[in-house]
Amino acid sequence: MHRRIIAPGALAAASLMLAIPASAASYSPGAPGIGDPYYPAYGNGGYDVSHYDLRLQYQPTTDELAGTATILAKTTQDLSRFNLDFLLDVSEVRVNGAAATFATSGQHELEITPKTPLPKGTPITVVVRYSGVPSTKSAYGFTTWHRTPDGAVAADEPESAWWWFPSNDHPSDKATYDVSVAVPNGTQAISNGTLQSTSSQLGWTRYNWRQNKPQATYLATLALGRFDITTSTSDGGVPVINAYSKDLGDNDGAARASVERTGEIVDWLSGYFGPYPFSTAGGYVPNTTTGYALETQTRVYYSQRQFANGANTSVVVHELAHQWYGDDVSLKGWKDIWINEGFARYAQWLWSEHEGEGTAQQLADYVYASHPADDAFWTIAPGDPGPEDQFELPVYDRGALAIQALRNEIGDDAFFAVLKGWPKEHAYGNASVADFRAYAEQVSGKSLSALFDTWLFQPTKPAAPAARSASITKAGVAPVQPKSWKKIAATNDVH
Numbered sequence: 001m002h003r004r005i006i007a008p009g010a011l012a013a014a015s016l017m018l019a020i021p022a023s024a025a026s027y028s029p030g031a032p033g034i035g036d037p038y039y040p041a042y043g044n045g046g047y048d049v050s051h052y053d054l055r056l057q058y059q060p061t062t063d064e065l066a067g068t069a070t071i072l073a074k075t076t077q078d079l080s081r082f083n084l085d086f087l088l089d090v091s092e093v094r095v096n097g098a099a100a101t102f103a104t105s106g107q108h109e110l111e112i113t114p115k116t117p118l119p120k121g122t123p124i125t126v127v128v129r130y131s132g133v134p135s136t137k138s139a140y141g142f143t144t145w146h147r148t149p150d151g152a153v154a155a156d157e158p159e160s161a162w163w164w165f166p167s168n169d170h171p172s173d174k175a176t177y178d179v180s181v182a183v184p185n186g187t188q189a190i191s192n193g194t195l196q197s198t199s200s201q202l203g204w205t206r207y208n209w210r211q212n213k214p215q216a217t218y219l220a221t222l223a224l225g226r227f228d229i230t231t232s233t234s235d236g237g238v239p240v241i242n243a244y245s246k247d248l249g250d251n252d253g254a255a256r257a258s259v260e261r262t263g264e265i266v267d268w269l270s271g272y273f274g275p276y277p278f279s280t281a282g283g284y285v286p287n288t289t290t291g292y293a294l295e296t297q298t299r300v301y302y303s304q305r306q307f308a309n310g311a312n313t314s315v316v317v318h319e320l321a322h323q324w325y326g327d328d329v330s331l332k333g334w335k336d337i338w339i340n341e342g343f344a345r346y347a348q349w350l351w352s353e354h355e356g357e358g359t360a361q362q363l364a365d366y367v368y369a370s371h372p373a374d375d376a377f378w379t380i381a382p383g384d385p386g387p388e389d390q391f392e393l394p395v396y397d398r399g400a401l402a403i404q405a406l407r408n409e410i411g412d413d414a415f416f417a418v419l420k421g422w423p424k425e426h427a428y429g430n431a432s433v434a435d436f437r438a439y440a441e442q443v444s445g446k447s448l449s450a451l452f453d454t455w456l457f458q459p460t461k462p463a464a465p466a467a468r469s470a471s472i473t474k475a476g477v478a479p480v481q482p483k484s485w486k487k488i489a490a491t492n493d494v495h
């Protein structure tokens, strides 16, 4: 489908405008993708976003979302045209105050042609007015906008923004956010960061949320529904805001018994990863039935299914570990997913040890012994798993096993220095697996190319490290399953 909206008579005006000086010959359209080999159409070229201001209104009974996005960005090339990634219906676009023409193309591209071309290095303000029913929109045959009986949730990976705001949808272009959403009185709107204020008029309540640290687009979240919002402060001084659907039924107790421990777990993780990087922490549990949780920045998305068997602090540890590994330091490209998932899973192992339920080494031994050499588990290389397998079990479990191998190779002092130093080294930025290896080599003073290649990049089961082989293969008996294993296995559907 290719839809071009252009006012009658505007064509003539537009062609006059196109009588550009000869110096404009260097102006060209920004690329329709940012250049990620896993997802070639995701993100866009030609500009860099610094801030999203979203002023929205949502009606839960009809799933209608309407409003205005104001995007602050800077051009990175001489730009004649540029794209945003978006699915809802656009009625108006302005660039630096002037009406722009626009069209849709591809699966999720909004092509914007400004009235005059934009030189490289120009600050731009893009205003997009839009509306639509997100649940009726799809790209590549799917939707990640999740309707609930009382509203909806936007929380998915690697894509969820297309259904609720226009963006440069790739983690390498991080920005700050103001998200202001009006909902009917009695409904709550939950998003990232700090709740700056609420106000009510004409039967609607507006929630104003602010994320004042850089945030990847897939980590922006929006939940609309009937929520009970709780607030507290951790011993370490981190403000915590959690929200629970009022309709969790039998799962309500277990959800609160897990998520209300956010402050305690943030403080505990700070001991390994350094100071908590954001202004608030927290999570929300809407009335969804999806099978995963997601590390949406400062406000983790949990499915109530995570709590169907009782309290599950392990999933809370996983998603909060991502606040450092994934959110503060974000991946450069989606192939770098190991830095997110390997370390979030390893944090679960450290928590297991903390809870007296099995040490990280025991869990590593168990994973190693659980998968024989001919198991397909070993054919997925966590260091570059491919887009089809990037959220498969090996990225998590083999990924954490690689981290234990690194720990055993460089020793605890260097290992824990790396663990804590990495978020500081790339604070609020982006980094790759190669960057991580270089950093671990710098801190430890050891060449780690063989270790990384064996544990992260080869599609085969690594030989057991000599120091560990006795305990792993002794009498051919697998290590005893640590008590926590079932609990961790039950959370394999985390993101």
Ligand SMILES: [Zn+2]
Pocket (backbone or CB within 6 Å): 295, 318, 322, 340, 341, 344, 494, 495
């Ligand atoms: Zn994860």
